[in-house]
Amino acid sequence: MIAPGAARRLRLFGLVRKETLQILRDPSSLLIAFVLPVVLLLLFGYGVSLDANNVRVTVVVENPTPEAERFIASFANSPYLEVSVMRHRADAEADLVAGRADGVVVLRADFAARLERLDTAPIQLLLDGTEANTARIVRGYAEGVWSAWARQEAMARGRVASVPVVAEPRIWFNPELRSRNFLVPGLIAIIMTLIGTLLTSLVVAREWERGTMEALIATQTGLVELLAGKLVPYFVLGMLAMTLSVAMAVFQFGVPIRGSIAVLFGVAAVFLIGALAMGLFISTVTRNQFVAGQVAIVSGFLPAFMLSGFVFEIGSMPGWIQVLTHAVAARYFVSTLQTLFLAGTIWPVILPDLGAMALIALVFLSATAARTRKRLD
Template identity: 50%
Template sequence: MTPTPPAPAGTSPSSAGFSFRRLTALCVKETRQIVRDPSSLLIAIVLPVVLLFIFGFGISLDTNRLAVGVVMEDRGVEAVRLAAAAAGSPYIEPVFADTLAEISEKLTRGELRGIIVIPQDFTAKVQAGGGEASLQVLTDGSEPNTANFVASYARGLYESWLAARADAYGVPFSEAISIEPRYWFNPATISRNYLIPGSISVVMTIIGALLTSLVVAREWERGTMEALLATPMRRAELLLSKSLPYYVLAMLAMAICVLIAVFIMNVPFRGSIAILLLSTSLFLGSALGLGLLLSTTTRNQFNAAQGALNAAFLPSALLSGLIFEIASMPAAVQAVTYLVPARYFVKIMQTLFQAGDVWAILLPNMLFLLVSSIFWLGLTTWRTRRRLDG
């Protein structure tokens, strides 16, 4: 019978491989540390609520109730009806004046987004017929999108006036081309329904990276890492014990964000809860891995937190497609966006909330998230090995 070789000095038979008992003990230690240190609970519970309310109520792409000047050089019946249509529009907040000189300065100062000029002979030309009546629309071109909205609203105002005039004279109103728009997935065209799901992705990027960016650096600063290194703890046990409790906290933060979005901000959710949990788990692999990487590299809580904020917030807000369309970016910048995990999670969240389980969109983005998680966690493992074994 071949004798079993003795274990090296300072080790036990159970320390030779991965131990679930040690992992459980380390997770319990980390959980108790979370309870004793309220900063993690503040990051996981309070911070997502604050950020989501800021994104939800502080940012809007809707441009209703634009301040637009209406210059009434003509006081005839047709001009008055057109002015009444402007006053009744849900998209325009009219500021009336008799001459262009009275309000042109307001457009220069940015108090008005545009000016509609009703010329002196407007009523006369309308009543004479022949299609010679005209309006002048001035817009603030320093903000091109808003200028386009003003022009569109002015055209809609003109069409509303035409319909009201036809009704007043008892004649049928007809257009050369009849357009009946339908908006799929977001019928009310409320920007909040588009922004909130994407904002949750940005919030979860920040929360996930911040939660784990402090854990290893805290051990180094408090001098407890040396004690951990003296134990039979394995590298995988350390990383899992620093990830699993914060994964639970991050999932709690995600649940809070979704509940606020659905029940307080009235954003519809049309997807599957199971797909939401799975995609969030894949995304947290990247976010938590990024935080752990910064924590093991810097060994300083302040530097790790600053690095996490910069590395998590800026790319997720600017390069995820939430605010700026990726297709409109330069080719070099578009290539960089493929390295940003939030790009894929934003698409998943917007699809789940607005369209439901559209697998043609969900599956490719989930696969990219899986690859991203493997990359960040693998990079963290490689860096941690050098810190533990070196």
């Protein structure tokens, strides 16, 4: 007989090795751990951009005059706009309906004449409200171009300071406002949630369904060994996927990393333990892979996507949804990731986030321990 402590270590080691072998032999878990992150990163890194760079604006010039030409030129000079010129308002409006234009600027036939008379010469900007976000961005661009044009016109006519205050934006951390720079770090939180929660939600349920759990609990294996035996291999898997994702973010997408890498991995470890514990909890409660998978997607993946501030601003959501977001661990991880990548090791942001993640991990771990029984009833 060997000492109880040594026996415990031996059991834990055996369980970890078993789980590792199972992971290595199951292509679907490797697919989720390594292929899915790469696909998602590529899609988000290259495919998804919230920056409207190629805004299609149609300028309707009912009466081509030099004034109108100057106006068109200032629009055409903007790097963000793709300008096309039309003579008839009806054609441009049809483009707007068909979604071929994001915005229409209309210079009426009497534009030059009114300008000459120093009368009001209104310029109309029509936006496509079915793309509300793009419309807002188009409005910003159009306003910028318009005010630059107005200043030039004033100077050309020898007047001064018709634009008394000039806004001088300075964007920190991400001066070109590349959405990739904040989407890619946020995406790491989504990937870690997927690996942590979706994969582990299936593993305990699988043991119940296949009857192996009954054989396991009939041995002297303790609760802690049982849970740790599941956590350790998936933790390693998750950290490997994390390393892969960070490497891709930095080397493939050129996202700067301004904070401490050690802190980054430390925070990721805490988050991952929480996500794994949540998956184990789902698995332990449902004991059924089908339901566990569904619950993991609805309660893990989708909130991480929608309610974490990854794409959608939490502060702009209705109050009751903001309350909900506090229970989503990914919310804290996204905030810390964006800070560590783009800003630096800013403890006043990281520490509260870390505390919240640790609390969530603790809650799920103890809930799982409480629900894991060494009996069948």
